[in-house]
Amino acid sequence: MFEQTLRFPCPSCKEIISDSAEQCKYCGAPIDKGVAQAAAEVQSKVNQAYSDASYLKTAAFTLWGVLAASIIPFIAFISYASIFIFFTLIFLIIRWQLRFSNINTADPDYQKAKRSKNIALLLWAASIPGFIFREIFFLILRNSFN
Numbered sequence: 536m537f538e539q540t541l542r543f544p545c546p547s548c549k550e551i552i553s554d555s556a557e558q559c560k561y562c563g564a565p566i567d568k569g570v571a572q573a574a575a576e577v578q579s580k581v582n583q584a585y586s587d588a589s590y591l592k593t594a595a596f597t598l599w600g601v602l603a604a605s606i607i608p609f610i611a612f613i614s615y616a617s618i619f620i621f622f623t624l625i626f627l628i629i630r631w632q633l634r635f636s637n638i639n640t641a642d643p644d645y646q647k648a649k650r651s652k653n654i655a656l657l658l659w660a661a662s663i664p665g666f667i668f669r670e671i672f673f674l675i676l677r678n679s680f681n
């Protein structure tokens with residue numbers, strides 16, 4: 536049976552090691568299988584939190600890009616795209632919060648992931664007045680043509 540190797544920081548020296556080793560190859564500390572398994576699980580959760588948060592940040596910037604582009608009138612598809620991204624983004628932010636907000640780790644990547652998620656949330660919230668501004672802009676535009 537193929538056994539998956541997980542990587543995690545050594546409990547004593549913090550170097551990244553594999554959980555299949557009997558002892559740390561950097562500091563020689565013995566590795567308890569249970570501890571290694573738990574640490575590896577935390578590590579893979581942190582990695583997932585990190586890549587998901589980077590994705591959230593990218594999606595938030597995309598929301599703003601699409602919102603700005605939708606100022607160009609008569610391209611309804613971009614306008615729909617901005618609304619779609621708006622709702623998808625808040626759904627994904629809430630999901631991130633539920634899955635990853637309580638990881639007990641000192642990993643600096645986890646702090647970076649939290650920061651990325653907060654930036655995404657801020658950009659999302661700030662897009663609400665952006666949407667209102669866009670509607671006012673369209674209203675003025677329509678009235679000036681009538």
Ligand SMILES: [Zn+2]
Nearest residue numbers: 545548559562
């Ligand atoms: Zn070590």
